[in-house]
Each structure stands twice: as C-alpha cells, then as structure tokens.
Amino acid sequence: MEIKYEYTRKRSEFGRPCSFSDFLAEVTVDIPPDPSLAEDFIPQDPVDFAVQEAPVMALHEVNTERVQVSIQGVNHVEGGWPKHVDPKNSELTTRYREEVEREEVYTKTVQRLGSLVEHYIRQNNTIDIYEEYFEEEEEEDEEEEPPSYKTINVLRDPNQPKRMATRLSWHPDANRAVAVAYCSMEFQDSRKLSFDSYIWDLEKPYSPELALKPSSPVVTLEYNSKDWYHVLGGCYNGQIVFWDTRKGGLPMEMTPVEFSHRDPVYGACWLPSRTGTECFSGSTDGQVLWWDIRKMSQPSERLILDITREDQLKKALGAISLDFAPTMPTKFLVGTEQGIIISCNRDAKTPPEKIANIFSSHIGAVYRVTRNPFFPKVFLSVGDWTARIWTEELMDSSSIMETKYHTPYLLDTCWSPMKPAVFFTSKSDGTLDIWDFLFHQKEPALSIKVSIEPLLSLCVQDNGRIIGCSTRMGTVFLLEISSGFCTLRKNEKTLTSSMFEREARREKVLQEKYRERLLREQERARARPEEQEDPQEVFKQAQADFLANIKAERRRR
Numbered sequence: 001m002e003i004k005y006e007y008t009r010k011r012s013e014f015g016r017p018c019s020f021s022d023f024l025a026e027v028t029v030d031i032p033p034d035p036s037l038a039e040d041f042i043p044q045d046p047v048d049f050a051v052q053e054a055p056v057m058a059l060h061e062v063n064t065e066r067v068q069v070s071i072q073g074v075n076h077v078e079g080g081w082p083k084h085v086d087p088k089n090s091e092l093t094t095r096y097r098e099e100v101e102r103e104e105v106y107t108k109t110v111q112r113l114g115s116l117v118e119h120y121i122r123q124n125n126t127i128d129i130y131e132e133y134f135e136e137e138e139e140e141d142e143e144e145e146p147p148s149y150k151t152i153n154v155l156r157d158p159n160q161p162k163r164m165a166t167r168l169s170w171h172p173d174a175n176r177a178v179a180v181a182y183c184s185m186e187f188q189d190s191r192k193l194s195f196d197s198y199i200w201d202l203e204k205p206y207s208p209e210l211a212l213k214p215s216s217p218v219v220t221l222e223y224n225s226k227d228w229y230h231v232l233g234g235c236y237n238g239q240i241v242f243w244d245t246r247k248g249g250l251p252m253e254m255t256p257v258e259f260s261h262r263d264p265v266y267g268a269c270w271l272p273s274r275t276g277t278e279c280f281s282g283s284t285d286g287q288v289l290w291w292d293i294r295k296m297s298q299p300s301e302r303l304i305l306d307i308t309r310e311d312q313l314k315k316a317l318g319a320i321s322l323d324f325a326p327t328m329p330t331k332f333l334v335g336t337e338q339g340i341i342i343s344c345n346r347d348a349k350t351p352p353e354k355i356a357n358i359f360s361s362h363i364g365a366v367y368r369v370t371r372n373p374f375f376p377k378v379f380l381s382v383g384d385w386t387a388r389i390w391t392e393e394l395m396d397s398s399s400i401m402e403t404k405y406h407t408p409y410l411l412d413t414c415w416s417p418m419k420p421a422v423f424f425t426s427k428s429d430g431t432l433d434i435w436d437f438l439f440h441q442k443e444p445a446l447s448i449k450v451s452i453e454p455l456l457s458l459c460v461q462d463n464g465r466i467i468g469c470s471t472r473m474g475t476v477f478l479l480e481i482s483s484g485f486c487t488l489r490k491n492e493k494t495l496t497s498s499m500f501e502r503e504a505r506r507e508k509v510l511q512e513k514y515r516e517r518l519l520r521e522q523e524r525a526r527a528r529p530e531e532q533e534d535p536q537e538v539f540k541q542a543q544a545d546f547l548a549n550i551k552a553e554r555r556r557r
C-alpha cells in the first residue's frame with residue numbers, strides 16, 4: 001500500500017517561509033496487525049549481537065623531551081676602568097680622572113660631543129612627544145569591571161602531617177617568589193613534624209625552590225628589601241635566624257638561646273639602615289629586641305613592654321604582632337595578647353619614654369596591626385570579631401572607624417598598596433573579605449570563601465592585584481582580584497584623607513562630650529553625698545528589671 005499526499009502551490013509562492021501552527025493530532029492511516037504474516041517468521045533463541053559505534057583505536061603514549069631550565073644572573077657593578085685601577089678605591093679613581101682630564105684629546109672630544117648633545121637637547125625641548133593634548137576630556141563613562149576574583153595558584157605543604165602556614169613574605173624583586181613559614185602553634189603538639197620552611201617560585205609551584213632548615217620551627221619570615229637574598233626568621237623557641245639564599249637553606253647566623261626570646265617570635269622586621277643588616281623582633285615574653293646580623297651574639301638594644309613604665313618584665317605585655325613603616329623610621333607599633341596596641345618611639349632617651357602611646361583596642365589578642373601606606377599616622381588593627389582604624393593624632397580615644405561584628409574571629413588584615421581606603425581581612429571560617437571604606441562601610445565589597453580551614457595570614461603583592469592567603473593546614477592560595485580594587489581613581493586619595501579627618505573630628509567631639517558628662521555626674525555626686533543609693537538596692541533593682549525583660553520577651557515570642 002502506497003501512502004502519499006500531494007502538495008500544490010502557486011509558482012509565485014515558491015521560496016516563501018513556512019507558517020506553522022499548533023493543532024491536535026489526527027490519525028491518517030491505521031494498519032491493523034495481520035496474523036497470517038506470523039507464519040513467515042522463524043524464531044531464533046538466543047540472539048546476541050554486539051555493536052560498537054566508536055572505531056577501534058590503538059593506545060599510544062608520547063612524552064616529549066623535558067627542557068632543563070637553569071636560573072642565571074649577571075651583576076654589573078662598574079666598568080670602563082683600566083686593569084691597574086681598582087674602581088672601589090676612591091683615590092685611584094680620582095687620580096685617574098685627573099690624568100685623563102689633563103690630556104688634549106679629552107678636551108677636543110668633549111668639545112666635539114658637546115655640539116651633538118646640545119643639538120639633541122634643543123630638539124627634545126622643541127617637541128614634547130609625551131604631551132597630552134586632551135587631559136581635561138577624561139573618559140568617565142567607562143564601565144568598571146565588577147568585583148571578582150580567580151585562584152591562580154595553590155601551594156601545598158609537601159610534608160606529612162600538615163603544619164600551619166603562619167606567615168608569608170613576597171620577594172622584593174617583582175614578587176617572583178614567596179617565602180612561607182610553616183609551624184604548628186598547637187599547645188604540646190606531640191606529632192613528629194618537619195622543621196623546614198620553604199621558598200616557592202611562582203613559575204614552578206609544584207615543588208619548593210629552596211628549603212630553609214632551622215633548628216626550631218619558624219613562626220615568621222621576612223625578606224630584606226635592600227638585600228634580596230637575606231631572609232629573616234623568628235623561631236618557635238625564641239631564636240632569630242637569617243639566611244642567605246645564594247648559599248643554600250642552612251642558616252648563616254643564629255642568636256644564642258640564652259640571649260634570645262623566651263617565647264615564640266611572632267614578629268621580626270628589617271630596619272632601613274645604611275648597611276641593611278639591622279632588624280628587631282617581638283615576642284610574647286614581653287620584650288622587643290634589636291639585632292645586627294653581623295653580630296648576633298647578643299641584642300644591641302632591649303625594650304620591655306611595660307605600660308606602667310616601671311620597666312619590669314613581670315608586668316610586661318606579650319607582643320603578638322609588629323609593624324614597622326620605612327616612612328616613620330623611629331616609630332613602630334606592637335599588638336599585644338591583652339588587646340592593647342602600643343606605639344613606641346626608639347629615639348626616646350629612657351626605656352619608659354619609648355612607650356609613647358597606648359590604645360585599648362580589642363577584647364582579645366591583636367593578631368595584626370599595620371599602618372596605611374598613604375597616611376602613616378592612620379593604622380589598622382584586627383582582633384576578636386572586628387577590624388578597627390585608628391589615628392595617632394587622637395591619643396586616649398577609641399577607633400575612628402570599624403567594621404561590623406562578625407560571627408567568626410578575624411585573624412589577619414592588610415592594606416592595599418594601591419588604594420588608600422581598601423583593606424583585606426581574613427576570618428576563622430576561611431573567608432577573605434575585601435573592604436572599600438570610601439564607598440561602603442557596613443558590608444565588604446567582595447567576600448570570598450577561600451577554604452574551609454581558618455585563614456591565618458595575608459600578604460598582598462606590590463601591585464595590589466594578587467593576594468596570598470595561608471591556611472591552618474599549610475595550603476597557600478594565590479588569588480587575583482579584579483582591577484577595580486587596585487586602580488587608583490581620580491581624587492581618591494584626597495577623598496580618603498577627608499574621610500579620615502572627618503571621622504577623627506567626630507571622635508574628638510564625642511570624647512569631649514563624654515568627659516563633660518562625667519564631670520557633671522561627679523559634681524552632682526559631690527553636691528548630694530547624702531542621697532547616694534545603696535549598691536545592694538541598685539543591684540536588686542537591676543536584677544528585677546532584667547528578669548522582667550526576659551519574661552516580656554518570652555510572652556512576645
């Protein structure tokens with residue numbers, strides 16, 4: 001039976017698009033089964049057919065020859081001197097210059113080159129090839145990139161069992177490497193742990209470039225910004241160690257145990273000196289010690305963090321964080337276990353005078369304190385559940401700005417090196433928050449869930465684009481954030497300065513009003529001494545009010 005249906009259409013309608021529409025289904029042909037056809041079928045049992053759609057291919061493996069890469073460098077000091085002249089000897093170089101300047105050839109050469117140099121100087125002054133003709137017409141309508149991030153690298157502790165990554169430090173030469181301090185801070189940890197810390201090359205993240213081998217686990221590491229090969233470390237047993245990475249992973253020098261700290265060293269910083277060999281350290285034993293790596297047999301200077309200014313070690317506060325800014329070479333900040341920030345001045349004559357200011361900041365330990373790179377008198381601290389911004393212009397006052405109270409603890413913070421109002425905070429639930437106080441002060445601009453483990457340390461590259469986050473299990477995440485967090489906008493520095501000044505004035509006014517209220521209350525108490533309330537009665541009244549509020553709240557619920 002042939003089934004067909006003819007379509008007829010005019011010639012003019014050929015090529016026109018079809019217009020389809022929905023309608024109910026209809027049965028065009030119904031073919032009932034024919035039992036007589038069953039006799040023509042031959043049953044076969046069982047029937048098994050295998051069908052493979054993909055073509056059968058052979059397995060081949062190819063491994064290209066691996067290129068061995070070696071790192072080499074050239075250090076050019078000074079050249080152009082004859083062999084008999086030592087360029088390091090100033091007398092020989094001065095004498096040689098005088099001899100050359102007396103020669104007639106030198107005078108003729110200078111005269112000949114002078115006319116050429118003058119021609120090119122005039123040419124450069126005539127046309128400024130870097131001139132901007134349309135400075136006033138800035139493109140303000142550019143769409144900003146939305147806040148975002150991406151993970152570009154993960155560095156894992158190669159040892160088992162895993163240890164905490166307690167500190168990060170970027171290499172000063174274009175941040176090509178990062179030094180990571182590994183140490184277990186758990187009390188009486190009886191596991192057999194490695195003491196090694198590592199320097200990782202970002203181009204080869206699968207294995208460390210260099211293993212630093214101290215005699216005790218390293219709590220903190222810091223690169224020297226002047227001599228890139230020098231790395232300073234503070235150990236768990238209180239010793240200070242330094243390495244020269246050109247000579248391997250064994251320490252070059254180490255402080256004696258009897259002259260070192262008595263507790264773990266939580267902070268160690270290099271000082272900007274002519275030699276580039278001076279540093280200082282802080283520990284929870286209540287001392288700040290100054291060292292010179294050329295002679296580490298004993299500290300060159302000592303400061304006891306006694307805020308009563310009696311210079312007694314038994315009354316000292318334990319230092320758990322240090323901050324030093326090269327823009328303020330004589331001042332440094334110390335965050336203590338007791339929640340107090342101490343501003344110190346090294347140039348003071350006596351040890352008690354070196355403790356300049358005291359800020360009662362947090363309920364718990366001050367895990368990090370750091371100065372703003374644009375406004376050194378403004379500094380940021382983190383502890384308990386908040387991050388707070390302070391200014392040294394207001395001495396005995398509270399913070400001028402602060403974040404909201406979080407549920408998890410805040411463990412570390414750092415400023416953005418590119419934007420004055422942007423800073424980063426890490427929390428014990430593994431979240432990294434990016435704050436921009438110039439635009440929003442109640443909520444972070446971007447919140448990133450980096451890990452399920454607590455984020456112990458943060459460190460930002462000089463360009464402000466890449467952030468290193470270390471976790472409790474020894475993993476270091478390198479995150480790249482969007483350009484909006486590291487691009488300085490027009491007048492942003494001026495606006496941030498105005499914001500800090502405004503908040504400082506507001507805090508100063510509030511402090512004055514608070515003092516006036518205290519004075520008025522004291523005067524009233526003196527005027528009516530006989531009407532003072534009984535403390536027991538006050539306590540009973542407060543207790544009754546508290547219980548009444550609880551009952552009212554229960555009825556409301």
